[in-house]
Amino acid sequence: MFSTARARGLERAVASPISISLPSFLLPAFPVVPSRSFSASANRPSQIGRAPLSIPPEVSFTILQPDAPKNGRALAQSTVEIKGPLGKLSMTVPPFVKLEHDEASRKAYVTVEDKEAKKQREMWGTVRAYLQNHILGVSEGHTAILRLVGVGYRATVENTATTVAPEFEGQQFVVLKVGYSHPIELPVPKGVKVTIPQPTRILLEGPDKHVVLQFAAHIRRWRVPEPYKGKGIFVNGETIKLKAKKIK
Known part of the structure; x- marks a missing residue:
């Protein structure tokens, strides 16, 4: 049996006008099946x-x-x-x-x-x-709830910051204590309201969903959940599957 590339070449030769002069032993012994797309369903509108x-x-x-x-x-x-x-x-x-x-x-x-x-x-x-x-x-507004999981992890909302300059008048700052030698001060974007119902909970509210979730991702980046102890900052219903400890 001919290979796929050779069979396709013979198929094109058969379809051409000069294929009449080809000997019979050069033609494939089995009919060449034309290639088909993976899906036969038609495109559907959104x-x-x-x-x-x-x-x-x-x-x-x-x-x-x-x-x-x-x-x-x-x-x-x-x-x-x-x-x-x-x-x-x-x-x-x-x-x-x-x-x-x-x-x-x-x-x-x-x-x-x-x-x-x-x-x-x-x-x-x-x-x-x-x-x-x-x-x-x-x-109605969009919300994002962040959970701080870890020993000594906590968050507060301050009106002033020592390491970051305010971008507009009355801007607040989220201060994180998540295991670093210094607190992390993050400026709150305009239009986003931040409340701390518990020391390990951060509630973000705002009309623009993209801005709210983008700020939540920016906070999460400082302590991405790790799979061995389950520590980190979780956004909304985020979970993580724990792994077994590495034993040398």
Whole structure:
């Protein structure tokens, strides 16, 4: 039996006009099966992007139409402003994403120009998820709970810091004591509220989910959970599987 590469070469030779003059002993003894893709299912459009956005009564959803592009060099991008009782957020959407706002039913719909384009399908559900997070953030807010596990680990919130300069007026600082020779002082981002219900618990609240979780990851980086004693800083429901101790 011929190899796959040789069989494909003979198959192309058979399909060419000059294959009529080929002797029979040069043709493969078995029919060559054409290659198939791994999946036979057709591409399906994003199911997340199709779902409409429900806008609460206390939230305002405004779509700002872009200005005309200058010299036709760049496509215009629209901006969405979402305002609620907990704050105001804005987001710039790609030019191929279309937004429709039904004020009567308080629904917003996200569509794309070409559902067959891979890039547009990828961004369809992504844009819808970001908008949903913004709506939820300005109406109810996003939270992150951090647990400090370790002997002597504790955290406090201070109005001043000795090693870090404040970036804006009234900025607070999270002070960590997690086994280092000195306390770790971390400035709280703007728009994030930090409370310490217990010395080993940190509660982060804010309208922007990305900013809240990014600050939580920044705190966690100082004591990443280790798998031998289970010590570290855990975010939300994070767990770790303990390993057996190394015995030399």
